[in-house]
Amino acid sequence: MGFIHRVSSYLRKDRFQVPPQDERIGKIDEGALSILSAFRREGKEAFVVGGCVRDLLMGRIPNDWDITTSARPEETMAIAGRQGWKAVDGGGRRFGTVIVVVYGQNYEVTTFRREVYGQDSHRPEEISFSDTLKEDVSRRDFTVNAMALDRDGVLYDYFDGLSDLEHKRLRTVGNAADRFQEDALRLFRACRFLGQLDFMADSSLVEGMKSAFPRVSGLSLERVRDEVDKLIVTSHAARGFDLMVRTGLADCSCRAKEKGIFTDIPILPELSHLVGLPQQKEFHKYDGWYHTLAVLEASKPVLVNRWAAFLHDVGKGMPGIRAVRKGKLTDYGHDTKGAEMARGILTRWKRPTPFTDRVVWLVENHMKFHYFANVPEADGLKWIRSMARNKVFSSSRDMAEAFVQMTDLGNADIIGCGKELSDTEGHSAFGRYMEKLALSMPVSTHELHYGKEVPEALGPYVAEGMQNLLLRVQNGNLENTPEVLHEAAIRYKRRRDNEKRNT
Known part of the structure; x- marks a missing residue:
């Protein structure tokens, strides 16, 4: 039993x-x-x-x-x-x-x-x-x-x-259409319980859902978002999202209230086109939708990781992205397009900006991570330096955390291809390397290893001087040590004094 x-x-x-x-x-x-x-x-x-x-x-x-x-x-x-x-x-x-x-x-x-x-x-x-x-x-x-x-x-x-x-069957108490008409949030709770309990939806439940779809427009974004967030971190999230997308529930809209005015918020219509979307058999066992679900469940059950996994290939199959080249299906640029779509989804869902930025970065860079992990000649340090200079992340620890999440996404993406030889060790090793590099790369002047003698040595040029030291460390021209930074500060002040005298 x-x-x-x-x-x-x-x-x-x-x-x-x-x-x-x-x-x-x-x-x-x-x-x-x-x-x-x-x-x-x-x-x-x-x-x-x-x-x-x-x-x-x-x-x-x-x-x-x-x-x-x-x-x-x-x-x-x-x-x-x-x-x-x-x-x-x-x-x-x-x-x-x-x-x-x-x-x-x-x-x-x-x-x-x-x-x-x-x-x-x-x-x-x-x-x-x-x-x-x-x-x-x-x-x-x-x-x-x-x-x-x-x-x-x-x-x-x-x-x-x-x-x-x-x-292992999910069934409503009494008539399904009646239960969902009473409380439309039960539609999303049904999806969540499939993921939470690893159940299958009874046919009567599925048949009773659509009649209540017009009621979804009266649900608040907060309630829908809460149910979806609970679903996405469950062990069997694929079951719930498969029901949500295939029935058309994901194509419905809920609403958000701002300054007394209600606005319609589309739930997840961007995912529907992935269902049945063919992929190149050489690399993928599954269509676009089943691949997405497989990657979702292979990723760590944490909100950022799961949302990145869920949206990582949302750009595939879109106009201007899907093509046939030399007889093969391709989706070049789906990472960039997916990042754009992910930002649109998470913004209308009113996610915090740091959360949205992180998921978007993961979606936008997941193919780059695959490339760097697979090509020995690719320069990971150059990538880290570029992000540090451009302040993509607020701190080196933040950047390191992003690469831990990216490694999880990369490994899940490999597993989700469904191929027998799904070796993730190379990606894991590269991810650990990038994490280590990120931790050693200062993003702000606060992460330079200096004592009080450095600002004193810079004198009136302290603001610009500290930025100069940071850039030189990021470029690999200076070691991030108190002694080296102090000597560089003295030379910087001397040079700036000379420039001022000669002006």
Whole structure:
């Protein structure tokens, strides 16, 4: 049965007793168990619910614990008070959530509720309390997130979530079109869960998506960006992005508000042309899209690395880039075009400038890195000196970090070609060499190794003199040591004094 053990005691159609040997009940957090026990003593129903139950059943350690209860918010506050626990209103009358602090940990305890959706693309228009667990879990998004577990290890599964876990299948609670129409953000959550859980989307889920696409225009950029960022660093991000792009969800637009005015923000339409884009079989096993997904998953699960991997070949196949030369498919200049497209995407997504600049640099230079790593005659030091002089990076450490990220992208690009002989050691060795060079190359005068005697020696020419010393070190004409810099400063002042006298 894989990672799920078959439940042996069938109590009701939707209620199971977790076998004692499974020991999952022992993995429930101590604070959550204390809350469940306290509510039972007070005659109230209480269950851990949602993602934490899913994670327990998958053998994972939950990041947080959500609790649902028949108790109303004021009753929850009172029960917590009698236990000596701190309780904070987390939405109280409207949302039914109380944050209970037990053993220094926060637990969200929410009253059973029902929701009615209206014009808003994400938030319910009306929330009211309900009296049953089944009605509460009926409002949830996916079957694997709609299971609940009580203090004794009884599993409540009204929508066959356990079966979906066994089959690694993502399915909505009830009709998929209805669930997505209620909350369009669930479209992106579906993509994220595929990447997070390594699941496949049920056909009913896929079929129910498109009817909700018009609702995406009402979602905020911040919410969409948050879901996409969570997806892109998952272990199986390719699954989620494949669903997003192939269904056309990536071609939709959300919105951003600035100075009271909403602006449409296209999500990721630039990726659609990669699907089925042929590549030269001599170098690539996959088409442009599958190559992109393979590179994505081969890269380090860090935002900068993953976004660079995701967009590294976005320029391929574009007009003026795709060509056939001597019977072979080529995409000369796709790195430059891709960098331009990447900047457009990340700018409209309102990414911080340093983040955007770094991803763009990685996309723009990934082919150059391949060339330098493969051609012994290529001068890596010359490349480093040029970037230092042109202040491409704010510091030598920043430049070194960029080459660590570039090495990761280069290696992932090799792996993503799908060829049997995908040796990355040469690229790794070259990347380490470039990192070392970058760390030794000053980008600003602050990184020159000098003492207070150097500015003193330069006298009235300190500003221009320090820049002169920096340039000479970058060009390899001076060593970056206190003694050498001091002597050079003395000579510089002497020369400038002579020039002044002869003017």
